[in-house]
Amino acid sequence: MTTGLLTFIVLILIAIAIWQLTKIFDLSQAKADNTQVANDKDNNINGYLMMGFLMFIYVITIISFWKWGDLPLIGNSASEHGTSVDTLMVISMVLIFFVQTVTQALLHYFAFKYRGKKGRKALYYADNDKLEFIWTIIPVITLAGLILYGLFTWNEIMDVNMDDDPIVVELYAQQFNWKARYAGEDNVLGKANVRLIDLGDNPNILGLDREDKYAQDDVITQELRLPVGRKVVFKMRSQDVLHSAYMPHFRMQMNCVPGQTTEFAMTPTKTTAEMRETPKIVNKVSRINSIRAAKSKELAAKGEEALEPYEFDFLLLCNKICGESHYNMQMKVIVESQEDFDKWIAAQETFGKKK
Amino acid sequence: MSAEALHAKDHGHDHGHDHGHHHKETFITKYIFSQDHKMIAKQYLITGTIMGVIGVMMSIFFRMQIAWPKESFTIFEIFLGNWAPDGVLSADKYLALVTIHGTIMVFFVLTAGLSGTFSNLLIPLQIGARDMASGFLNMVSYWLFFISSVIMVLSLFVEGGAASAGWTIYPPLSALPEAIPGSGLGMTLWLVSMAIFIASSLLGSLNYIVTVINLRTKGMSMTRLPLTIWAFFVTAIIGVVSFPVLLSAALLLIFDRSFGTSFYLSDIFIQGEVLHYQGGSPVLFEHLFWFLGHPEVYIVLLPALGITSEIIATNSRKPIFGYRAMVASILAIAFLSTIVWGHHMFISGMNPFLGSVFTFTTLLIAIPSAVKAFNYITTLWKGNLQLNPAMLFSIGLVSTFITGGLTGIILGDSTLDINVHDTYFVVAHFHLVMGISALYGMFAGIYHWFPRMFGRMMNKNLGYIHFWVTAVCAYGVFFPMHFIGMAGLPRRYYTNSEFPLFDDLADVNVVITMFAIIGGIFQLVFLYNFFSSMFYGKKAPQNPWKSNTLEWTAPVEHMHGNWPGEIPHVHRWAYDYSKPGHDDDFVPQNVPMKEGEEELHH
Ligand code: HEM
Ligand SMILES: [Cu+2]
Ligand SMILES: [Cu+2]
Numbered sequence: 001m002t003t004g005l006l007t008f009i010v011l012i013l014i015a016i017a018i019w020q021l022t023k024i025f026d027l028s029q030a031k032a033d034n035t036q037v038a039n040d041k042d043n044n045i046n047g048y049l050m051m052g053f054l055m056f057i058y059v060i061t062i063i064s065f066w067k068w069g070d071l072p073l074i075g076n077s078a079s080e081h082g083t084s085v086d087t088l089m090v091i092s093m094v095l096i097f098f099v100q101t102v103t104q105a106l107l108h109y110f111a112f113k114y115r116g117k118k119g120r121k122a123l124y125y126a127d128n129d130k131l132e133f134i135w136t137i138i139p140v141i142t143l144a145g146l147i148l149y150g151l152f153t154w155n156e157i158m159d160v161n162m163d164d165d166p167i168v169v170e171l172y173a174q175q176f177n178w179k180a181r182y183a184g185e186d187n188v189l190g191k192a193n194v195r196l197i198d199l200g201d202n203p204n205i206l207g208l209d210r211e212d213k214y215a216q217d218d219v220i221t222q223e224l225r226l227p228v229g230r231k232v233v234f235k236m237r238s239q240d241v242l243h244s245a246y247m248p249h250f251r252m253q254m255n256c257v258p259g260q261t262t263e264f265a266m267t268p269t270k271t272t273a274e275m276r277e278t279p280k281i282v283n284k285v286s287r288i289n290s291i292r293a294a295k296s297k298e299l300a301a302k303g304e305e306a307l308e309p310y311e312f313d314f315l316l317l318c319n320k321i322c323g324e325s326h327y328n329m330q331m332k333v334i335v336e337s338q339e340d341f342d343k344w345i346a347a348q349e350t351f352g353k354k355k
Numbered sequence: 356m357s358a359e360a361l362h363a364k365d366h367g368h369d370h371g372h373d374h375g376h377h378h379k380e381t382f383i384t385k386y387i388f389s390q391d392h393k394m395i396a397k398q399y400l401i402t403g404t405i406m407g408v409i410g411v412m413m414s415i416f417f418r419m420q421i422a423w424p425k426e427s428f429t430i431f432e433i434f435l436g437n438w439a440p441d442g443v444l445s446a447d448k449y450l451a452l453v454t455i456h457g458t459i460m461v462f463f464v465l466t467a468g469l470s471g472t473f474s475n476l477l478i479p480l481q482i483g484a485r486d487m488a489s490g491f492l493n494m495v496s497y498w499l500f501f502i503s504s505v506i507m508v509l510s511l512f513v514e515g516g517a518a519s520a521g522w523t524i525y526p527p528l529s530a531l532p533e534a535i536p537g538s539g540l541g542m543t544l545w546l547v548s549m550a551i552f553i554a555s556s557l558l559g560s561l562n563y564i565v566t567v568i569n570l571r572t573k574g575m576s577m578t579r580l581p582l583t584i585w586a587f588f589v590t591a592i593i594g595v596v597s598f599p600v601l602l603s604a605a606l607l608l609i610f611d612r613s614f615g616t617s618f619y620l621s622d623i624f625i626q627g628e629v630l631h632y633q634g635g636s637p638v639l640f641e642h643l644f645w646f647l648g649h650p651e652v653y654i655v656l657l658p659a660l661g662i663t664s665e666i667i668a669t670n671s672r673k674p675i676f677g678y679r680a681m682v683a684s685i686l687a688i689a690f691l692s693t694i695v696w697g698h699h700m701f702i703s704g705m706n707p708f709l710g711s712v713f714t715f716t717t718l719l720i721a722i723p724s725a726v727k728a729f730n731y732i733t734t735l736w737k738g739n740l741q742l743n744p745a746m747l748f749s750i751g752l753v754s755t756f757i758t759g760g761l762t763g764i765i766l767g768d769s770t771l772d773i774n775v776h777d778t779y780f781v782v783a784h785f786h787l788v789m790g791i792s793a794l795y796g797m798f799a800g801i802y803h804w805f806p807r808m809f810g811r812m813m814n815k816n817l818g819y820i821h822f823w824v825t826a827v828c829a830y831g832v833f834f835p836m837h838f839i840g841m842a843g844l845p846r847r848y849y850t851n852s853e854f855p856l857f858d859d860l861a862d863v864n865v866v867i868t869m870f871a872i873i874g875g876i877f878q879l880v881f882l883y884n885f886f887s888s889m890f891y892g893k894k895a896p897q898n899p900w901k902s903n904t905l906e907w908t909a910p911v912e913h914m915h916g917n918w919p920g921e922i923p924h925v926h927r928w929a930y931d932y933s934k935p936g937h938d939d940d941f942v943p944q945n946v947p948m949k950e951g952e953e954e955l956h957h
Contacts (some may be wrong), residue, residue, distance in 0.1 A: 008584035014873060032708070036812035036893050037900070038743045046742035049823060050750070056725050056827060057754070060834050068863055072555045072841030074773065089771055096761040103728065103757050110735040111750050115742060116672070121940065122933040123737035126674040131733070132726065139725045143764070150768040151711050158707035158769065175534065175625070175663045187625075194624035207624070236704075240625040241528040242637055244702070244777065248843030257637055258527055259621025288858045308856035319777045319845040321521045323535045325445040327848035355698060 040118055047115030054108035058101075073248050076280045078314065078335070080267040081157045084249040088149055095142065160265040164230035169224070171316070172206055173236070173243035173256040175323050178316055178331035181206060182219040184350060190215020194239050194258075207239075208351055216352030218343060222318060224333045227341035228271045236262045244320035247333060251274070255320055268335045275335070276312045285312050388498075390490030391915055395497050396476035397808060400801070403468020404885070406504055408878075410459035411633060414558045415875045417452045420444045422861075422868035424850035438516065446849040449517040451537050453516070453847060455511065457522030458545070460790060462552060463507065465655040467500050469797045470727035473658060474563050474587040476804060480583050480906035483572025483923060485916040488565040492558050494817050497613075505643025510544035514537020518545035521847060523644055526619040526637050530611050533625045543612070545722045546605050553602045560598075567591075572905075574925035581904050582675060582927040584660020585682050589689045590654050596693060597650040604643035611635070641703050645696035653692045657685060660727060660756075663749035665929075666803050667731060669902045670746035671738030674930035677730045684723030691720040701769040702776055710769040717767035719880035721760070728757050739933070739940070743900065744818030745803035751826050753796040758830075762837065777847075780840025783833045791829045798822075801885070804900050810911040811892030817884040828874025835863050903929050903943045927954065 014076045038046070074086050074093075114122075170181035170189055183189045191214070196207040208215045226232055236245050238256035245264075254264040275281055288310050296306035318329035336344075389395060416435065419428060427442035438448035468702040475493065479486050487493045510517045519537030520529035524545070532539035567580075567588045578895060580588075607618040611632070619640045620632035668675040675681060697705065697713030731753045740746065762784040765771045775781065798821075805813045839860045851857040851864070905925070909917045923945035931942040936952065948954065 015540060015876075034893060035896075035899070036815045038746075038815065042815065043740065046747060046819065047740075050742075052825060053562060053823075057758075057830060060830055064835050068835060068838040070570045071838045071863075072859065073843055078853070085770055085774060088768070089765070091775075092765050092768065092771065093763055096764055100758060100761055103732065105756060106732050107735070107753055107757070110738075111740060111742070114671075114735060114740050116739045120739045122739040124674060124677065125733075125737065126930065127677055130732075132677050135668050135729045136726055139722050141361055143721055146764065146768065150770045153770040154707070154710060154714065157773070164556050171784050179911065182517060186540050194622045196622050197629065199627060221742040231454050233551055240623055241531070241534050243524055246777075246843075246845065248774060253702050253776060257704045258623050259634075259636060259640070260704055268924055279506065284859065288855060291858050291861070292855065304618045307855075310858070312856075315854070315856065317843075321450065321525075321847040324450070326450075327446065327850055328853040330854065331933050347405070 018318070038116070040116065043116040047112045050108045050115075053106060057104055057108075061097075061100075070280070070283065073251075076250050076275075076278055077249065078268055078270040078275055079250040080205040080269055081153070082249075082266075085151050085251045088146075088153060089162075092146060096147075106208065157266075158235060160263045162233065164231050166233045167227070168233050168235065169226075170206075170235045170237060171224075171245045171256065173238040173245065173318065173329075174323075175240050176325035176329040178224075178318075178329065179206060180221045180224045180331070182345060182348075183214075183219070185218055186214055186217060186218030188214045189235060190218050190351070191236070192283075197239070197326070215312075216350065218351045219348045220351065221348060222331070224331055225341055225344055226268050226333065226335050227338040228268050228274075229337050230338065231265060231267045233265045234263060237262070241322050242320045243318045243322045243329070246317045246319035247314065248317070249314050253319060271335045271337065272314060272333075273313075273336075275314070278322065281312050284309060362726040385913075386885065388494060390486070390492060390494045391913075392475045392479050392487050392490070393808065393913065393917075395493055396472050398497050399467060399471035399475060399500070400808075402501060402504055403464050403472065404523065404882075406459050406508075406880075407468065409508065410456050410464060410878040411875050411878060413452045413456040413459075415871055416444070417449055417456070418868040418871045420449055420849070422865045424852050447519055447535055447537065448516055449849040450521070450535070450847065451511075451517045451541070454519050454521055454524075454537070455507070458518075458549075459507065461522060461651065461655065462549070463504055463509075465790070465793045465797065466556065466651070467504075467552070469793060469800070470495040470587065470590060470658045471497070471500065471822050472655065472797075473583070473800050473804070474559070474591070476808065477583055477906060478563055478566050478587055479538060479570070480807070480902050480909060480917060481584055482567060482570060482575050483905050483925060483930075484566060484570035484931060485918075485922070487562050488526045488570060489562055493562050496558035496562065499551050499558065503551040503555060505553065506544055506548035506693075510541050510548065513540045513544065515539040515541055517541040524608070525644070526608060526640050527623060529702065530608060530620060530626060531623070531630075543609075543617045546609055546612075550602060550605055553598045553605075556594055556598050560594040563587055563591040564595065572922045572925055575944075578679075579925060579928045581657075582664035582678070582681055583661040583686075583799060583904075585685055586657045586664070589685050590661075592655045593650045593657075593689050593692065594654055596672075597654075600643055601647035604647070607643075608640065615888060627913075638700070638703055638705055641700050642696070642705075645699045646693070648699065650692045652785070653688055655789050655793045656756075656796075657688070659752060659793040659799075660685075662796045662800040662803075663731070663752050665902075665904065666745045666749045666799050667734050668930050668932060669803075669900050669941075670741040670743055670749075671734055672741065672932045673734055673738040674932055675730070676733040676736075677726075678928070678930065680726055681730055684726045687723040688720060691716060691723070694746060695720055695767075698767050698769075698772070701772045707769075711767070714767060714769045718764065721764060721767070724756075724760055728753060728760070735899075741900070744813070744815055744822055745799045745801065747819070747822040747826075748795045748799035748802065751822065751829075752792045754826075755787045755790045755795065755829065758834075759784055759786070759792065774843075775840055777845055779836045779844050779846055782846050783836035786833045786836075787829075791833065798825075798881070804906075805885075805888065805898065806893075806895030807906055809889050809892070809909070810895055811888050812895050812899065813888040813892060814884050817880055821884065824877040824880075825874055828870045828877070831870030832867050832874065835867055839863055881893040901941045903931060903941050905944055908943065908945055 077086050129191045168183040168187050173180040190212040191209040192207045198204040236256040238258045243256040252266050254262050290306045314333035316331040316333050425443055431439035432442040515536035518541045519535050528534050529538055610616040611618050617635040619637050620635045623630040662677050695717045697709055698717045701710045758921040908923050925944045926947045929944055933940045
């Protein structure tokens with residue numbers, strides 16, 4: 001609540017400052033004209049403020065990069081296609097920051113440079129076909145480049161096929177949790193429909209078809225484990241409303257649509273253990289832990305339980321508004337070696353056995 | 356031809372009355388059921404402003420929840436009542452706030468409030484017409500808008516709370532009260548309100564289109580129209596094309612909700628039961644919604660761009676640069692805006708090939724937008740800039756339009772959208788490019804045409820303070836938001852505290868909220884200036900900004916028919932500012948060409 005109080009005080013101070021400012025504005029113009037139309041003095045002040053504002057835009061950009069520039073998920077993707085996504089992202093970012101810097105400079109500088117003065121005459125300049133052609137054609141060419149690169153990558157990502165011996169995993173969404181279903185030995189998911197869901201003594205929570213032979217070896221789990229370096233074909237299903245399966249570290253997202261199965265394929269390239277060791281994640285975790293330690297101290301002072309230290313894990317988040325607890329619909333994702341994965345999956349009970 | 360005939364009739368109408376004196380006008384017909392476009396414009400403005408206050412307050416409330424999650428605030432107890440038991444906002448009501456905030460800002464403030472106000476005010480005045488083609492339908496349009504606003508506000512108070520499925524109301528969440536309480540009566544009222552809103556918008560738009568086509572004064576060819584009118588005209592066309600699609604989407608949703616059809620629903624198991632729906636698809640709804648939803652962005656934005664074109668030219672004392680290119684880009688944007696909707700659906704499960712097509716069309720639309728931005732900048736070059744508050748907001752618009760537009764290049768690229776879709780990156784993008792930009796357009800319009808509407812000037816110093824604080828806060832709120840979005844923070848989350856991964860975003864979120872609060876509070880400066888100037892402002896001269904367009908030739912007093920005598924004829928385009936060979940630095944449109952004077956622009 002200290003922050004709240006601080007905000008309040010800051011607000012009050014600013015209000016007072018502004019109050020004084022208006023007074024000064026008013027006093028300085030008491031004798032001057034009172035037409036409420038900008039005069040040379042207003043043009044002057046606001047012209048300088050325009051330059052100040054340009055500086056503000058640059059400063060807030062620099063501060064954002066400096067303080068929060070390590071937040072964005074760029075450059076440490078944990079999937080195969082993620083690297084090309086990141087490259088395209090970096091190219092686009094560099095481009096738009098360049099354009100942003102130049103155009104904002106021109107805009108605000110002109111606003112300052114050509115601020116009105118009595119007696120100055122503006123240039124009657126209505127058209128210039130050549131100029132306009134140039135600044136039409138430049139975006140055309142740049143965008144064409146971006147489009148081509150983007151489409152190329154997109155088609156590759158979206159080409160979901162069964163080449164390269166992938167494992168098939170269903171991500172099953174419901175308000176407000178996730179389940180995973182592995183296709184088992186036969187690598188084919190058994191048929192399923194919400195009409196077959198049975199929450200009774202012999203539960204069938206994902207509505208699998210008990211008669212389907214492909215369903216017998218399916219494995220349903222509460223956490224998602226993936227072998228590193230092996231392509232995964234995800235099939236998404238939802239039993240109630242729209243959800244979205246979002247795994248930011250793998251640059252992967254796909255909506256889960258009731259009545260339909262959606263797909264996404266990707267290959268994890270780093271195990272959880274490896275990811276925890278990358279410098280970006282090490283930094284992030286230590287920063288988060290110092291925040292949590294500070295918070296724990298506060299909590300302890302109030303006699304409440306301290307927070308657990310944070311350890312990095314891949315996550316599956318829901319990223320489509322799905323109801324009251326949308327904000328807490330998550331599942332842990334573990335990427336491990338093929339052997340560890342095989343051991344784990346072998347220890348799980350298959351659907352057929354449960355019966 | 357037919358325009359001539361109408362003029363003749365108009366003149367006849369004039370001679371029947373003394374100007375300014377209407378014996379048959381009562382309080383009711385003048386202020387309430389008025390058919391006069393100027394009064395209707397004011398009604399739109401005031402209603403839109405009130406809705407704006409509600410919408411902005413909501414955003415401040417949910418921003419407080421994000422910055423200080425589950426903290427108890429007295430102000431919540433006062434304003435939110437049982438939505439915030441013990442002053443702690445509840446999770447599903449957070450979503451209700453977000454939903455209604457979005458709906459109100461997009462439709463009620465920036466569609467009706469902005470377009471309704473200035474299309475009504477300026478179309479007849481700037482093209483030289485006595486009024487809209489149909490004053491009666493115009494009045495009906497306003498009152499439908501009023502009713503829909505009332506219903507939307509009332510929906511906040513019903514059992515279960517207001518609609519909470521996001522302003523995009525994707526089913527099944529919006530269709531099933533079992534899924535979230537707000538999808539009960541609250542959602543029904545949302546749909547009813549929007550259906551009425553759409554009817555209002557269609558009546559308004561048809562009126563604008565017919566008026567612009569038929570009622571232009573002598574000499575006002577399409578190529579001499581001020582860019583404001585071009586923008587309003589094309590906006591109205593986009594509205595007529597796309598709003599009916601939203602209406603049908605809403606109707607089908609009403610069927611699914613109330614009559615058991617399955618347009619959007621299939622295979623649903625919720626709260627322990629299988630529902631009967633089969634064969635529908637939520638993706639169909641997304642297509643229908645965004646077929647309006649994307650053009651809607653331009654319905655919001657184009658009028659703002661039209662307004663700023665006019666204001667930038669006037670205050671630069673220079674012709675708008677590249678008039679024809681500006682018109683061409685408005686038309687190009689209008690056309691392209693109807694074929695890009697799929698960029699909201701790259702990962703919706705629709706055919707990925709369509710994703711490629713929509714990426715292509717989306718990046719195409721960046722081109723006319725870029726042309727517009729460059730043309731604005733060139734208009735400032737070598738001008739004699741009169742930095743009135745309206746001008747500042749117009750320059751501010753160009754600034755936020757560029758900042759927000761550039762990130763569109765990322766979101767429009769299907770490959771990149773995968774990772775930022777539905778994160779705060781999107782929230783930052785669309786607020787800058789459409790929310791803040793259009794809001795600046797609206798403020799610019801209000802400061803500029805206040806004298807025309809109320810016969811008084813707004814206080815410029817308060818205007819300056821309003822602008823500078825708003826400008827700083829807008830960037831302060833939405834610029835850092837890009838970074839938390841790229842960190843993978845989803846939007847529409849009640850709190851981020853369930854994910855230790857996001858703990859390091861907490862301080863950014865506090866900064867954003869502080870800026871939002873300060874920015875929000877400073878809108879009071881504007882409200883004060885607006886309402887007090889209405890009564891106590893300095894009396895305005897006829898043409899305070901020395902502008903060329905026809906509205907400044909009409910007397911300020913409230914009168915039917917706009918001009919006491921004949922309607923002025925038009926002899927030139929609207930942008931003869933600082934034209935060599937003239938003594939003044941402006942030449943109004945009704946001034947005949949001098950002998951041998953060249954008409955430069957086409
Ligand atoms: C005081 C200024 C404003 C602030 C601080 C603000 C803040 C926000 C925030 C943080 C969200 C995202 C919440 C979430 O996704 O969890 C949001 C949503 C939204 N805002 Fe604003 N906003 C402001 C003004 C506007 C304006 C002028 C518009 C007009 C276009 C607007 C339109 C929207 C829309 C359409 C949404 C999406 C609602 C949804 O997710 O269903 N906002 N606003
Ligand atoms: Cu969900
Ligand atoms: Cu769009």
